[in-house]
Amino acid sequence: MTVALPASLDRAFAVAAAELGFFSAARLFVRETHDALGDDGVEALRHDLGRRFPVLDALAARTLRGEPLAAPDPAAAREALTGLSRVLVAGVEADALDALGPLGDGVRGGILTHRSLAQLDWGRVVANLPDGWRPSPSTTFRSGAGARGRVELRLRRRGWGRARHARVPPRGGRRHAHAVPLPHRVGPPPRRHRGLPALARRGADLFLLGDGVMSPRALLPLILVVTLVAQAAAPRVRLLIVLSGAALSVLAAVATGIATAPQLLADVPYGVLVILVGLGLLAELMAEARVFGPLAVTAARLAEARPQRVRIAFALGMYAVSGLVNNLTALVLVLPVLLVLLRTGDPRPSTVRWTVGLLLVACNLGGAATPIGDFPAILLLSRGSMTFGAYLVRALPMTLLALGALFALVHFAVRPERGAPDDPLARRLSLAVVGALHRGVRPRRGPLIPSVVALVAMLAAWSFLPARWGVTPDLVCWFGVCGALLARGRQGERIVRTRFDAEPVLFLLALFVMVAAVRRAGVFEALSEWLLALPVSPRARLMAFLVCAGLLTGLFSAGPGMAALLDVAAALTRELPGPAVYVGLALSVCAGSSLFLTAATSGPLAQALVERAGLRDPEGNPVHFSFAGFIPVGLLSFTVIEGTALVWAALSTR
Numbered sequence: 050m051t052v053a054l055p056a057s058l059d060r061a062f063a064v065a066a067a068e069l070g071f072f073s074a075a076r077l078f079v080r081e082t083h084d085a086l087g088d089d090g091v092e093a094l095r096h097d098l099g100r101r102f103p104v105l106d107a108l109a110a111r112t113l114r115g116e117p118l119a120a121p122d123p124a125a126a127r128e129a130l131t132g133l134s135r136v137l138v139a140g141v142e143a144d145a146l147d148a149l150g151p152l153g154d155g156v157r158g159g160i161l162t163h164r165s166l167a168q169l170d171w172g173r174v175v176a177n178l179p180d181g182w183r184p185s186p187s188t189t190f191r192s193g194a195g196a197r198g199r200v201e202l203r204l205r206r207r208g209w210g211r212a213r214h215a216r217v218p219p220r221g222g223r224r225h226a227h228a229v230p231l232p233h234r235v236g237p238p239p240r241r242h243r244g245l246p247a248l249a250r251r252g253a254d255l256f257l258l259g260d261g262v263m264s265p266r267a268l269l270p271l272i273l274v275v276t277l278v279a280q281a282a283a284p285r286v287r288l289l290i291v292l293s294g295a296a297l298s299v300l301a302a303v304a305t306g307i308a309t310a311p312q313l314l315a316d317v318p319y320g321v322l323v324i325l326v327g328l329g330l331l332a333e334l335m336a337e338a339r340v341f342g343p344l345a346v347t348a349a350r351l352a353e354a355r356p357q358r359v360r361i362a363f364a365l366g367m368y369a370v371s372g373l374v375n376n377l378t379a380l381v382l383v384l385p386v387l388l389v390l391l392r393t394g395d396p397r398p399s400t401v402r403w404t405v406g407l408l409l410v411a412c413n414l415g416g417a418a419t420p421i422g423d424f425p426a427i428l429l430l431s432r433g434s435m436t437f438g439a440y441l442v443r444a445l446p447m448t449l450l451a452l453g454a455l456f457a458l459v460h461f462a463v464r465p466e467r468g469a470p471d472d473p474l475a476r477r478l479s480l481a482v483v484g485a486l487h488r489g490v491r492p493r494r495g496p497l498i499p500s501v502v503a504l505v506a507m508l509a510a511w512s513f514l515p516a517r518w519g520v521t522p523d524l525v526c527w528f529g530v531c532g533a534l535l536a537r538g539r540q541g542e543r544i545v546r547t548r549f550d551a552e553p554v555l556f557l558l559a560l561f562v563m564v565a566a567v568r569r570a571g572v573f574e575a576l577s578e579w580l581l582a583l584p585v586s587p588r589a590r591l592m593a594f595l596v597c598a599g600l601l602t603g604l605f606s607a608g609p610g611m612a613a614l615l616d617v618a619a620a621l622t623r624e625l626p627g628p629a630v631y632v633g634l635a636l637s638v639c640a641g642s643s644l645f646l647t648a649a650t651s652g653p654l655a656q657a658l659v660e661r662a663g664l665r666d667p668e669g670n671p672v673h674f675s676f677a678g679f680i681p682v683g684l685l686s687f688t689v690i691e692g693t694a695l696v697w698a699a700l701s702t703r
Contacts, residue, residue: 052086052093055475056667059098061393062105065482067169070142073485075105076118081481083112085474123148130156137161137185141174143485151180159185170385176339177489268305269570272298273563273613277605284647288556295559298566308569316565320431320523321424322554327523327530328421331500332374333548334533337540338497341370341379342490345386349483354390354476356466360404361456363387364411368452371415372422373504380412380651381658388662389486393479395472395667398678399465405655405674406682407459410643411452412651414690417639418448420511420522424557425611425638430511430522432615434631437511437522443632443697448639451693455686463685496537503533553650557608564612577620587624588702592695594621595637599691602641603648603683611638629701636694643686646679 055061058078065074082090091109099106108118126149130136136152139161152158162171162184175184276294280287302308335341348366352358363383370379387408391401416423420430420440429435459465507529514520534541567573583590594617602610614634621630646652659674666672 052089054082054090054093054097055395055472055478057393057395057475057665058094058478059101060665061475061478061482062098062102064389064392065485066102068141068143068174068486070140070144071102071104072108072145073143075102075108076144077481077485078105078478079108079112080118081478082474085477088113090474121145121148123150135159143177143488146179146182147488149179151182153181156181158182162186173342173385173486173490176342177487179489268301269298269307269563269567270572272301273567276563277609281605281647284653288552291556291559291563295562298563302566302569308566313562313565313569316568317558317561318428318431320521321428321561322557323523324421324427324431324526325424325557326549326554327526328427329375329378329550329553330544330548331503331530331533332378333544334496334500334537334541335374336378336382337544338493338495338500339490340492340497341382342386342487343492345383346483346487346490349386349390350480354394354479355471356394356400356404356469357460359387359390360407360459363404364407364452364456367408368411368415368418368448371412372419376412376416376423376651377654380408380654384408384655384658386483386487388658388664389483390479391664392662393482394475395469396664396672397465397469397666398672400469401659401664401672401674402678403459403463403465403682405659406679406686407455409646409649409651409655410455410682410686410690413639413642413649414448414452417635418445421507423639424608425635428611428615429631429635434615434619435628436516437508439628440632440635441512443628443701444635447632447636447693447697451636451690454689454693458685458689496540499533499536503529506532557612560609560612564616567613568616573616574620577617580617581620581623587621588699591621591625591630591633591698591702594618595633595694595698596691598634599637599641599644599687599694602638603644603687604641606648606650607638607642610641611635625702629698632701633694633698636697637691640687640690640694643690644683646676646683648683652679 062074062078065077069077078094079091082094086093091112095106095109095113099109112118121144123145126145130152134155135157137159138146141160146160158178158181160175160178160182162175171184175182272294276291276297279294280290283290299310299313302313303310344366345363348362349359352362367376367379367383370376370383384405387404391404413423417426418441420426420435420437426440426444429440430437507525510520510525510529511522514525534545537544580590580594583593585593594614598610598614601614611634618630618634642649646656656674656676664672
């Protein structure tokens with residue numbers, strides 16, 4: 050009987066062999082194929098992949114002869130390693146390393162890490178190593194050489210093979226620096242700077258801001274708008290653009306007498322930055338606990354690797370995680386598991402587009418569901434616009450409603466997997482590969498317990514501490530995060546020193562300075578008065594404001610949109626309930642963040658990870674996750690979430 054195997058089987062085997070080794074991957078594929086299809090399936094596997102992968106061909110032939118595929122026997126290897134203090138392994142073979150296990154007291158084990166053309170995640174490989182094994186970069190290979198050093202060359206035959214020893218010569222003498230630098234290190238001589246012509250150097254005063262040329266009310270908003278447009282058009286240098294725009298705003302404010310630099314810096318809501326930095330460090334501590342990877346593997350197993358279920362399971366997981374920690378950290382740790390599922394299957398472009406796209410939208414909705422999930426909600430909490438509990442009980446149900454509506458529309462109307470065949474063997478192998486790649490990844494109790502305790506304590510303090518005590522949300526975050534990091538000692542110190550991300554802090558600091566300059570110029574006050582003077586009902590004004598907020602956020606991203614519009618939203622609370630305005634604004638900002646791939650910070654990161662994975666469709670063509678491909682997902686998500694914001698505004702202003 051002829052058995053048809055999945056077309057993507059060779060790509061799935063390459064994914065597994067890159068991190069497990071050819072023997073371990075072949076043993077896994079032969080075992081799973083035999084359990085699913087019997088000898089006929091193994092014969093078909095040998096026919097399709099045997100010529101390309103000789104190790105798989107040999108193991109398949111052994112299975113067809115009725116010989117068991119037993120794990121390697123580590124007895125010979127342990128005997129050969131007797132008396133050594135350091136063992137360095139070149140190459141990855143998961144079954145052999147797992148069988149060898151810990152090396153014992155006083156013996157250091159290392160695995161030689163190197164650059165590879167294959168899609169190999171060394172972080173995941175190292176996480177699966179037995180206790181006592183550590184990564185060893187290839188640049189330090191000769192560090193153990195000397196009179197007593199040796200290299201063990203193992204020739205594989207049966208089991209572990211024989212060992213041959215070769216002495217490694219020590220390093221030569223140190224290289225001394227040349228007295229005269231070499232030309233290729235110095236480079237060409239610098240060009241001479243041309244001076245200004247004599248006419249330009251005459252003693253004329255430079256006239257920057259003359260009376261009647263441009264009023265401060267027009268100049269400062271112009272700097273803000275030009276800066277936001279420039280940073281959206283050139284995201285690679287967005288931080289430099291925003292910092293330069295902030296410097297120009299301060300210069301213009303000082304030159305026109307609107308405010309001094311200390312006054313503008315005093316207007317910055319530093320509590321937002323404290324909460325942002327604190328939650329980011331707490332997310333890094335939870336990442337050290339390795340809890341996200343096992344959760345993603347569990348979600349894949351519960352979904353049985355079916356595309357529809359995988360999409361829902363991972364989106365729900367990212368929604369829950371993004372409401373508590375930094376969604377960028379969660380995305381970096383969860384998305385690789387999803388990409389392994391896609392790489393070992395037959396991903397169609399529509400499947401990749403809607404699966405990864407809904408994952409990003411779920412990140413945005415999860416961030417808007419709680420007051421600590423994303424910057425807009427954090428800004429509301431730190432400024433005292435809403436309390437923790439008041440925001441949570443209103444925003445959480447509305448974001449869940451929007452997420453459920455998206456699931457229903459994608460499942461029943463879009464149907465990305467329409468016409469795609471369902472192959473049980475492909476799903477079985479995908480789950481087997483995912484499980485094997487994360488076989489040794491277990492949550493670490495050391496960093497997990499203090500991070501969870503600190504998070505629960507902060508949530509309780511934000512919810513139940515009376516406001517009259519003066520304990521602000523940023524102070525609660527400060528104490529909670531410091532307590533969690535102090536509980537880890539050196540590890541906490543290392544996280545603070547090496548994992549602190551200065552980019553969002555500097556970006557928001559510069560943005561707040563520009564917004565403060567525009568506020569002191571009276572622009573927001575004039576805009577609020579114009580909005581309140583419109584000849585429509587207060588509810589209609591609120592809905593028009595929410596639609597504009599969503600569109601502006603889609604163009605300029607969530608941070609600038611929320612920072613610039615919050616003062617206008619405060620003016621609307623004079624005639625409308627505060628929760629109606631602020632929750633509606635947070636939902637509209639979430640809708641705008643989901644409109645384009647570049648509107649949220651997680652979009653470019655997800656695009657880079659997907660492109661790096663090298664996905665291919667059943668015909669072997671590359672599958673991309675691009676800006677244009679995300680537009681259908683963004684338009685549907687924006688419509689649903691913005692509609693949810695308008696429904697909330699209508700219901701809460703009755």
